Amino acid sequence: xxxxxxxxxxxxxxxxxxxxxxxxxxxxxxxxxxxxxxxxxxxxxxxxxxxxxxxxxxxxxxxxxxxxxxxxxxxxxxxxxxxxxxxxxxxxxxxxxxxxxxxxxxxxxxxxx
Amino acid sequence: xxxxxxxxxxxxxxxxxxxxxxxxxxxxxxxxxxxxxxxxxxxxxxxxxxxxxxxxxxxxxxxxxxxxxxxxxxxxxxxxxxxxxxxxxxxxxxxxxxxxxxxxxxxxxxxx
Numbered sequence: 001x002x003x004x005x006x007x008x009x010x011x012x013x014x015x016x017x018x019x020x021x022x023x024x025x026x027x028x029x030x031x032x033x034x035x036x037x038x039x040x041x042x043x044x045x046x047x048x049x050x051x052x053x054x055x056x057x058x059x060x061x062x063x064x065x066x067x068x069x070x071x072x073x074x075x076x077x078x079x080x081x082x083x084x085x086x087x088x089x090x091x092x093x094x095x096x097x098x099x100x101x102x103x104x105x106x107x108x109x110x111x112x113x
Numbered sequence: 114x115x116x117x118x119x120x121x122x123x124x125x126x127x128x129x130x131x132x133x134x135x136x137x138x139x140x141x142x143x144x145x146x147x148x149x150x151x152x153x154x155x156x157x158x159x160x161x162x163x164x165x166x167x168x169x170x171x172x173x174x175x176x177x178x179x180x181x182x183x184x185x186x187x188x189x190x191x192x193x194x195x196x197x198x199x200x201x202x203x204x205x206x207x208x209x210x211x212x213x214x215x216x217x218x219x220x221x222x223x224x225x
Contacts, residue, residue, distance in 0.1 A: 004156075033212065043157075043202065043215040056211040090156055092213075102213060104149075104156035 002027065004093050004105035012111045018079040021108045025072050025093030031055075032074040033102065034066060037088040046089075049074055050096050078110075086112045115140045119203045119216035126193055126223050134188040134219045136177075136203035144205040146170075146179055146186040147213070151200045160188075160201070193223045 005024045013019050025032050034046040045058040049068035066076040072093075078085055088109050092102040120135040138146065145164045149157040161170035163179035163186065170177050175190045186203060203216040 031211075035213075042217045043213075045212040045214070048211045050211075056207070056209055058212065092157075102159070104158070106154075106156045 004091055004103055006089075006091050006105040006108050008108060009106065010109045010111075012113060013081050014113055015081055015083060017081050018077060019081060019110060020075055020077045021089055021091075021110070023074045023076075023091030023093075023105060025074070025091075026103055029093035029095050029103075030072055031094045031096040032068055032072065033092045033094075034074070034076050035090045035092065036060075037090055037107070038086075043090070046076065081112045083112050086110060115144065115205060115207060115214050117203050117205055117214055117216040119201075119219055121217070122200075122220040124219060124221045126221070128195055128223055128225050129192045130223075132188070132190040132193045132197075132221065134201055134203075134221070136186045136188065136216060138184050138186065138203075138205050140184075140205055141208060143181060144208070146177075147204045147206075148175070148177055148186070148188050149202040149204060149215075151202065151218070153199070157202065193221070195223050195225050197221060198223045 007022045031050045033048040037043045048056045052068045063079045068074045088107045090107045091105045094102045116139045147162045148160040150160045151157050161172040163170040166181040168179045177188045200218045202218045204213045
C-alpha cells in the first residue's frame with residue numbers, strides 16, 4: 001500500500017505571497033490532519049478533515065486554511081506569508097475509525113524569504 | 114488543557130547503552146499515548162502506543178508503560194544501536210480523537 005504523499009517536498013516563497021500544499025492519504029483513509037513543525041514551537045496541530053468536513057482546528061490565524069476533496073486528498077493554503085511561517089508541514093492520514101493510528105507523510109519544507 | 118512534557122535533549126549514548134526518555138502528560142481522562150520517531154529528513158513514524166492505564170507498548174526493542182498514577186509514559190530500550198539515532202516525540206490524542214498533542218521532542222545520538 002502506498003504511503004502518504006505530499007507535494008511539493010520543498011518550496012521557497014516570498015513574504016506576502018500565498019502557497020498551497022497538497023497531501024494524498026493512504027488509500028481508504030478518510031481522515032487527513034495537518035501539522036506545523038518548527039524548531040521553536042515543535043509540532044503543532046493545524047486542522048483535521050474527515051469526509052470533506054473540518055472536524056477540528058488548532059490555534060492558528062485565519063491565514064491558514066484547508067480543504068478536503070471527495071477522494072480524500074487534502075490541500076492546505078497559507079495566504080499573506082510571513083517569515084515565521086517557514087516550517088516543515090506534515091500531513092497525516094488515518095482511517096477515521098482508529099484515530100490514533102496516524103500515518104505521516106515526509107512533509108513539505110516551506111521557506112519564506 | 115492537554116499537554117505533554119518530555120526531557121530536553123540531546124541525549125548522547127554509546128552503542129549498547131540503556132536508554133530512558135522521560136515523558137509526562139496532563140490530560141482530562143485517560144487518553145491514548147504514543148511515541149513517534151523522526152529520522153533525519155523524514156516524516157514521523159509511530160513507534161509504539163498504549164491505549165489504557167498499565168498497558169505496555171513495545172516495538173523494535175523499545176518499551177513504554179502507561180502509568181496513570183504518575184501520568185507518565187517513559188520510553189526505554191535496553192541496548193541502543195547507531196541506527197536508533199533520531200528525534201523521539203511523546204504524544205497523546207485529544208478528547209475528540211482528532212488531533213495529536215506532541216512533546217517538544219528529544220534528539221538521541223548514538224555513537225559506535
